[in-house]
Amino acid sequence: MAKNNIEKVEIQEEDTQKGRFLTFKLGDEVFSLEIKYVTEIVGIQPITKIPEVPDYVKGIINLRGKIIPVVDVRIKFKKEPIAYDERTCIIVVDIEDMSVGLIVDNVSEVVTIKEENIAPPPSYKTGFQNRYIKGIGKSKDGVKLLLDCNKLLTDEEKQEISDIEI
């Protein structure tokens, strides 16, 4: 019985999270992430470098005793890296039980985008980052690129992980 209640609460929670997106900026472009993946947002932290990783994996941070790898989304999207400042944020996302921090220029707001306002992603040829876009959301203050959180960290990398895990 207790379990059922919990499930209900979870469902409700999911409902309130549905259609809600966290938007952040890389330069002038606005991206957004489904809010259900986001566990918290922290300012930039001292990062410990890790050997033998691609350049967009900046290293690991200590988040209250938990060690979390951080990925610079700028570099991941093959944009010019910029120096981190007090506006730089780390969005901690939880995907398939893995916590990863995404370094972005700054976080703007949480918006609700209805399903009917989401257009399919653009053709793959138009830019490297587009492979991580799962839709384009229209809201009253402009167009937002909806990131596919799974793909952002899974995609080719996740493929490698599953190869390893087998």
Next chain:
Amino acid sequence: MTEDFNNYSEPMLEMFMFETNQSMEQLEEILLNIESNSKITDDDINEIFRIMHTIKGSSSMMMFGNISKLTHSLEDLFYFIRENKVYSLDLTKLSDLVFSTIDFISLEISKIEKGEEPDGDEGSLTSQIKDYLNSLKEDNPTGEIILSEDENQHENFISKEGITENSIKYIAKIFFQEDCKMENMRAFTLLRDMEEYISDVSHIPEDLFDDNDASEKIAKEGFSISFVSEENYEKVFSLLKDGMFVELVELEEIEIEDYKLSDSEIKEDDLEEDASSGIKKNVNNSFSLNKNKNIISVNVEKMDMLMDLVGEIVITESMVTKNPELKNLELESFNKAARQLRKLNNELQDIVMSIRMIQIGPTFHKMHRIVRDMNKQLGKNTKLEISGEETEVDKNIIDTLGEPLMHLIRNSLDHGIESKEERIAKGKDERGLISLDAINTGGDVVISIQDDGKGLDRNKIIEKASKNNLLTKSPEDMSDKEVFSLIFLPGFSTKENITEYSGRGVGMDVVKRSIEKVGGNIQIESEMDEGTTISIKIPLTLAIIDGMKISVGESIFTVPTTTIKESFKARKEDLIKDASDNEMIMIRGDAYPVVRLHDVFNLKSETEDIMEGILVMVETEETSYCLFADEILGEQQVVVKPIPGYLRQYKVKDSGVAGCAILGNADISLILDISGIANEYI
């Protein structure tokens, strides 16, 4: 087992699974004993009977009908054996039946653990047991007679045993809480809880399980019991009163003549009734055991959380006591208090660590069963010898060890130990030997699996490896050790024909990987026709290690203190270079390679002049070498955290990083993998 039931009985379910698993292990041990001694003792029979009875009760309480039916039939069987003193038993058949029962129950339990319905069909097994019981009855015709006379026998038996000078007879009537449901189970549980204090029990309703109205009757009329106890009235009353769901207790002390419930009220049920006396008989043994084991079981998740918390406290403590804002302040009493805090923290840490340590014995003993089953299957005669079972290892490590060990034992038995004929032809003892050993070597535990089988065939391995394109250098240049380690490569399997037990080509590489997952390593030594020894070296604990902090540029690395031999400043005249321009240093006549950490990790360091920095000599199993760093920062206990899952896709692990540690100032330091660096860069 309705959904509802599962939900509100979570802790009970957990307890049930825990107890049943333990009973299964115990049962397995008894059986293996019986098999190795080729005889069954009264104690064994009683013990098996008792275990079956307990599981029957608890499983029917949890409403797992199939388990309770199966255990019931086995209980019947052992009841018959016990009561009729049947000793001319077909032990193989008997132990097969019990082993099958263990397997069935274990399977069902694992289903329950996964949250599935335990829906296995016990029917065929139950009927096998019943058939066997019937055949026993035929062979022991006296059995029937005894059974029918059982009522009297039973009473005599009880009167003799239960009543002593100090015994007081009681009659009690118990009412359970109105909405407690399953009154028959409550009654049964109550009886079981009282077991150790009371004897010569009879109760109404007589039959708690097969009588469908029992619950109703108890709910309406109460549960009447008569029993004998050495405890005084108050004690007995409070015992009854404290029972689960008990609402009301009417307790009466009575004269010895009429302490039994009147005959008309009791319909004698041979089995159920005797079951309780059977338990009683064993109470003395099992109770004294329980007394020694003053142990509670704790959820591992809670342990992990506690461990994490302690780690945090250790870190926070140095964040507070070494806070830069305290610099240059005169803080005598603060420092005193801080020292006390540190001391307490250390103690706390030690205790938490020790809680997590458990003996490796049970994991080892599980292997007996595998050896037994495989011996049977393959027609081999192999003995498993176990030593070092009291060695303690971190709980998490023990959990990961089971599977690999099982695999290795199977491999040894299947591929290592030769058939009887072959062994005799080779002049070996017909009986093969596998020894399983664990020793604590300080920082690590070494587990070795040794067999006296045919050993690894170097040529066969090379042939196989080249066929699968696994060779990286020419076979002539490879040492035996290198050749043998080929079998740990994915996709390698020397056995031509695949058997049920091993050799699906997924074996050894999986073993290797699970061992590495807990920070261990595995090595293999083998001598043709002499046998094979596989050694697994694993860290004692994953959680906290003593480390030496060294700095390279802005990065801080932690070197496990156990690997450090010495540290020193280099002198120019000791430096040499070998033919391929690798740096070496001469220490007391030996040349050691130098590994520059800033090169290895591509870091900007303070100095590249070997005379200015510091050299730390470290040693691994195979070699010693010197690490070059900027300076040594000091020793610290660090909490080891694994490299985050996301990073496992990259080659971080192969690059010489064993894990991460959080330092006192909340910075992260990478823990160096000393043998990894040796393999990679020397």
